[in-house]
Amino acid sequence: MSFKALIVEKDEAGTTSASVRTITGDRLPDGDVTVAVEYSTLNYKDGLCLGSGGGLVKSYPHVPGIDFAGTVEQSDDPRYAPGDKVVLTGWRVGEVWWGGYAQKARVKADWLVPLPEGLSTRDAMAVGTAGFTAMLAVMALEDHGLAPDRGPVLVTGAAGGVGSVATAILSHLGYEVAAVTGRPEQEGYLKGLGATRIVPRAELAETVKRPLESENWAGCVDAVGGAMLARVLGQMKYGGSVAAVGLAGGAGLPATVIPFLLRGVNLLGIDSVMRPYEDRVRAWSRIATDLPLDRLAEMIRPATLGELPELGAAILKGEVRGRVVVDVNA
Structure with a gap:
């Protein structure tokens, strides 16, 4: 052979x-x-x-x-x-x-x-580890109370693999999605995936001294980490959750505990490598039903x-x- x-x-x-x-x-x-x-x-x-x-x-x-x-x-x-x-x-x-x-x-x-039924092997790899991780993040946010009527959901690194799939899934489920990108030329692409608002990366890239800002986001899928994650934590609505899936912006977290103590914010770590079998089956089943294949093709x-x-x-x-x-x- x-x-x-x-x-x-x-x-x-x-x-x-x-x-x-x-x-x-x-x-x-x-x-x-x-x-x-x-x-x-x-x-x-x-x-x-x-x-x-x-x-x-x-x-x-x-x-x-x-x-x-x-x-x-x-x-x-x-x-x-x-x-x-x-x-x-x-x-x-x-x-x-x-x-x-x-x-x-x-x-x-x-x-x-x-x-899963309904997916081809090509579809599955259009999803891949990035999309599997995105679905795990969405599931974790839902398990911690996220629903479409709670408010907008932020997706950082939205034009990347995890961010693209997260944007498409959340939009399909009825969420208002705000997509963060440092590439202005990707606006049309992200809106085609269902993003309703584009947030320039520069708006969130700078660390601020205030531990809390206006309550903007009901949830967040964060693929960036670093200073951006710290900034986002201070902008979460009361009881909101951030699913941390990556560190494209760095492994450090220059944050305070104030968002956790005064707003009950949750920081959820998402690991896709050692995930138990039952979680994998659940996530792939959700992918087959909640990720529109036409958007996947884009x-x-x-x-x-x-x-x-x-x-x-x-x-x-x-x-x-x-x-x-x-x-x-x-």
Whole structure:
């Protein structure tokens, strides 16, 4: 069994390089299920793994790709049989375990989720880890009382992968969505996803001395972190929640505890990597019903394995809009 894979290698000087190679199945890691991969995606972590590794990749040669969708080819686990359609996100696949940037993958059965009815494997990877994370964020906000009649919901980093899907989902569910972006040229794109208001990034990027400002937002999906997250916390309505999903603006949080103490604001951490199976099934079921496929199509930029090294560098610079869907067989 031979197949194509995007292999990242590191030389003695510590320099990495990535290229598409033909390899044999005996190089795949041990696992319960072998999947014929059909589609993968590009995420910020993938950009790191395609380049320096960002401390995520532990050994080389390596196959990145933190998510994939495809068809079971062989299974030693009774939960899956040849022909089953499956999705994988997280579990450090594509980081410490060979991932989805190949025509074949071998993984543990516990890491897989059945593909929900109504979604194709291409749809699933248009969603990918970014969209899965976005849905987890929306679910967490709802679980903490968010409803459309509570007021507008802010989405930071809205033109990115998580932000794009969060904007589309929230709009479809009837929320008024305010989309934050530092790229004015993306206004039409974001309004097409359902945003009703565009907030320039500069309006929220500066830290202010006041711990509380006017109560503007009933909820927030934050992919930026840093000073912007601190600023947003001070603008939340009483009892509002922020779902923190990323750190594009930095890992620090120059905030005070005042929003938590005086307004009962909730800061909800969203992890998609080690999420339990039941949560994964619930989130994918919601994606199949609450993410309009026509808006999903607006986010997609198709790509091949050979284009990924260049796209990986671009996503680290914030130059990738929406979702990159990788056809590993193209």
